[in-house]
Amino acid sequence: MSNRVAFLQGNEACAHGAIYAGCRFFAGYPITPSTEVAEVMAKELPRVGGAFMQMEDEIAAMAAVIGASLTGTKVLTATSGPGFSLKQENIGYACITEVPCVIVNVMRGGPSTGMPTGPSQSDVMQARWGTHGDHPAICLVPASVQELFTETVRAFNLAEKYRTPVTVMPDEIVGHMRERIVFPEPGELEVIDRTGPTVGPDEYKPYDTRFGDVPPLASFGSGYRFHVTGLNKAEDGFPTTRAEIVQAEEERQLRKIENAVDDIVTFEEYLLDDAEVAVVAFGSIARSARYAVNQARKAGIRAGLFRIITYWPFPERQIRALSERVRAVITPEMNLGMTVHEVRRCVEGRAPVSGIFRVDGEPIGPGAIFAAIREVR
Amino acid sequence: MGFDYDKYIRPGKLPHIWCPGCGHGIVMKGLIRAIDALELDKNKTAIVSGIGCASRLPGYMDFCTLHTTHGRAVAFATGIKMARPEMNVICVGGDGDGVAIGGNHFIHACRRNIDMTYLIMNNNIYGMTGGQFSPTTPYGAKASTTPYGNPDPPFDIAKLAIGAGATFVARGTAFHAAQIDKLLAEAMRHKGFSVVEILDSCPTTYGRRNRFKSVVEMMNQLKDMAVPVTAADKMPAEQLRGKVLTGILYKESKPEYVEEYRKLVERVRAEG
Ligand SMILES: Cc1ncc(C[n+]2csc(CCOP(=O)(O)OP(=O)(O)O)c2C)c(N)n1
Ligand code: SF4
Numbered sequence: 001m002s003n004r005v006a007f008l009q010g011n012e013a014c015a016h017g018a019i020y021a022g023c024r025f026f027a028g029y030p031i032t033p034s035t036e037v038a039e040v041m042a043k044e045l046p047r048v049g050g051a052f053m054q055m056e057d058e059i060a061a062m063a064a065v066i067g068a069s070l071t072g073t074k075v076l077t078a079t080s081g082p083g084f085s086l087k088q089e090n091i092g093y094a095c096i097t098e099v100p101c102v103i104v105n106v107m108r109g110g111p112s113t114g115m116p117t118g119p120s121q122s123d124v125m126q127a128r129w130g131t132h133g134d135h136p137a138i139c140l141v142p143a144s145v146q147e148l149f150t151e152t153v154r155a156f157n158l159a160e161k162y163r164t165p166v167t168v169m170p171d172e173i174v175g176h177m178r179e180r181i182v183f184p185e186p187g188e189l190e191v192i193d194r195t196g197p198t199v200g201p202d203e204y205k206p207y208d209t210r211f212g213d214v215p216p217l218a219s220f221g222s223g224y225r226f227h228v229t230g231l232n233k234a235e236d237g238f239p240t241t242r243a244e245i246v247q248a249e250e251e252r253q254l255r256k257i258e259n260a261v262d263d264i265v266t267f268e269e270y271l272l273d274d275a276e277v278a279v280v281a282f283g284s285i286a287r288s289a290r291y292a293v294n295q296a297r298k299a300g301i302r303a304g305l306f307r308i309i310t311y312w313p314f315p316e317r318q319i320r321a322l323s324e325r326v327r328a329v330i331t332p333e334m335n336l337g338m339t340v341h342e343v344r345r346c347v348e349g350r351a352p353v354s355g356i357f358r359v360d361g362e363p364i365g366p367g368a369i370f371a372a373i374r375e376v377r
Numbered sequence: 378m379g380f381d382y383d384k385y386i387r388p389g390k391l392p393h394i395w396c397p398g399c400g401h402g403i404v405m406k407g408l409i410r411a412i413d414a415l416e417l418d419k420n421k422t423a424i425v426s427g428i429g430c431a432s433r434l435p436g437y438m439d440f441c442t443l444h445t446t447h448g449r450a451v452a453f454a455t456g457i458k459m460a461r462p463e464m465n466v467i468c469v470g471g472d473g474d475g476v477a478i479g480g481n482h483f484i485h486a487c488r489r490n491i492d493m494t495y496l497i498m499n500n501n502i503y504g505m506t507g508g509q510f511s512p513t514t515p516y517g518a519k520a521s522t523t524p525y526g527n528p529d530p531p532f533d534i535a536k537l538a539i540g541a542g543a544t545f546v547a548r549g550t551a552f553h554a555a556q557i558d559k560l561l562a563e564a565m566r567h568k569g570f571s572v573v574e575i576l577d578s579c580p581t582t583y584g585r586r587n588r589f590k591s592v593v594e595m596m597n598q599l600k601d602m603a604v605p606v607t608a609a610d611k612m613p614a615e616q617l618r619g620k621v622l623t624g625i626l627y628k629e630s631k632p633e634y635v636e637e638y639r640k641l642v643e644r645v646r647a648e649g
Contacts, residue, residue, distance in 0.1 A: 025460050046645040051459045051638060056485040060452035063445065063482075067425070067456025070443065071464075075456075093446050220441040221461045223420050227387075227436055229444035238390070238436065 004183040010148045010175045014104055015040030017152030021191055023074045024050035027064035029057055029083060032116045033172045034106035037078035058083035062090035069099050072219030074156055078104035084123060091165050092131030093230045100159035104168045106175035109361055118361030119172035121283055122335035127167045128312050134250055136257035139167040139312040141282040145179035157192040162256055163214050173284035173363060206237040213256035267315050268307040275304030277373050278326040280343050282308035285332050285364050292369035303373050316346045323347040328376035332356035332364045385409045387439045394433055398592030400551030400577035401431050404498050407557025414562045422465040425454040427479060430505045431471035431498040448479030451486045454493055462635045466493035473503045473511040476532055487541035490569040491634040497534060500579040508582025519586040538572040539627045545571035546627040551578055552599040569633050
């Protein structure tokens with residue numbers, strides 16, 4: 001049987017990806033430019049026996065998905081800028097309690113109300129550091145409608161596998177553009193389910209490190225009774241202020257992601273083998289960058305593209321290796337300079353790193369990137 | 378033989394953090410008796426709280442327990458109930474948690490009429506943070522942030538709940554301990570969003586500042602203030618001045634949210 005083909009908007013593809021991954025609970029609050037995710041979930045979830053809720057605000061939406069996830073359900077919420085800010089406290093709660101959930105943040109201009117219908121890529125640091133305290137972060141930045149589908153599926157897999165919130169962050173252009181998409185058949189993409197406990201209720205502890213850095217999570221209502229708190233906790237889930245336990249637990253939560261970067265970090269390298277100029281870009285701007293790289297090649301300049309797909313954890317090792325080969329690096333991004341700092345941190349002075357920054361609601365086109373390539377060469 | 382509370386308390390989790398004379402412990406015992414009366418299955422019962430002294434309650438209870446963020450208990454609980462409708466869901470917390478920072482979630486849960494019980498321990502103060510005024514602190518009362526007396530008028534939690542659409546609303550006091558479990562049991566039997574406000578006391582941060590000489594005096598005030606709603610009808614208005622009504626204040630039958638949503642799912646699936 002042939003795969004189903006459709007012409008879809010990015011946000012719609014995202015919602016369909018969530019259903020494919022097994023998402024059965026959505027809670028959200030309307031906000032441009034993410035609302036279509038909620039609209040498709042409202043339509044599709046009842047059809048598969050799931051539940052959709054429009055909550056009173058984004059704080060409640062984040063809370064409701066965490067509550068639902070604790071019953072063993074795969075959960076999604078979707079929002080943009082201001083709503084992403086409101087969710088931050090409860091995202092931190094999901095981090096410390098290690099409750100799987102997927103958050104879609106379709107990036108629009110900011111801060112504050114900013115430019116609700118304008119594209120942006122300026123929430124990437126918020127995705128890493130938006131909630132207070134030390135915590136791990138996984139953030140995926142797809143660049144096409146098809147990829148928004150597949151990355152949403154991967155977000156669920158990572159959330160369930162590593163017991164952590166995962167953020168999917170298309171910029172407004174990717175969220176709203178329409179493209180051809182081929183729906184994967186059931187079973188075609190890997191779908192990972194949560195690892196349940198292998199011990200009985202009497203022996204179960206929600207943060208039992210005997211089972212590794214990602215301890216199995218039981219479900220409320222399944223015969224396992226346990227406590228979940230946002231206070232620093234011991235392996236039995238109860239609050240503790242014992243210095244050595246707090247330190248060890250916080251370190252484990254970072255380590256569980258740091259040790260898995262090879263499994264988590266994804267990227268695309270285009271014409272980089274012999275490149276002397278590397279463009280590092282993501283989302284819709286990576287599409288402009290690809291075009292600019294082709295133009296440069298035609299003009300006899302050896303340019304290449306490093307496309308970030310997993311923004312957090314940042315592809316540090318790959319960009320470090322890249323900086324050993326190229327003469328210059330350019331980071332075009334729809335913000336006033338965020339990725340450029342991460343790239344400089346990895347490049348460590350081995351090559352000059354320059355940026356093209358734009359926050360006026362217009363995308364960065366191939367022309368500007370091509371001009372920058374010519375300039376640095 | 379006395380009532381066996383230990384059956385429902387997590388081994389090794391006592392003593393609790395509450396101060397001597399705090400009303401929260403009395404309320405917890407009432408909740409345990411209500412759960413016992415209804416023979417709720419521990420594995421199918423979630424107790425969810427926000428942040429505050431009152432919100433520490435779930436940690437002591439041998440159920441599926443969730444201690445969330447300040448004010449958000451009802452929103453977390455809504456997710457649990459929607460994803461696992463067969464679970465009994467009980468929310469607990471203080472007045473600050475419930476109707477200040479959590480006020481929006483509170484009124485919307487009332488409006489939806491989602492089947493859960495919300496127990497609010499109203500001690501008219503933010504106990505945990507050292508006694509700042511809350512939305513239920515009486516006008517003129519002293520708190521650490523109202524050194525010249527409280528300029529804010531207070532909420533009536535029960536009226537707020539009724540106005541927002543809750544289908545069961547009751548009020549009791551920590552003094553009337555024997556009534557707490559009766560009210561809670563009725564609330565949990567009710568299908569829909571039920572609110573039980575228990576007037577409570579915080580001797581440490583409210584009592585001392587407001588010239589209560591002892592815990593006993595605070596308790597006596599609760600005793601004197603309360604008028605059973607059943608008796609109020611026959612009382613003249615001047616006798617009711619300064620009093621609060623206790624008992625089941627409101628009850629009605631309305632479609633319940635989870636059931637309604639399940640019907641919607643069935644209809645959509647039948648249509649294909
Ligand atoms: C977002 C947030 N704001 C403020 C606080 C600080 N805080 C902790 S408990 C509390 C008040 C608790 O009062 P109440 O809910 O009435 O419960 P009580 O302690 O009196 O039982 C506050 C303001 C917090 N934990 N989180
Ligand atoms: S501070 Fe007040 S509310 Fe908190 S435990 Fe002490 S008496 Fe109870």
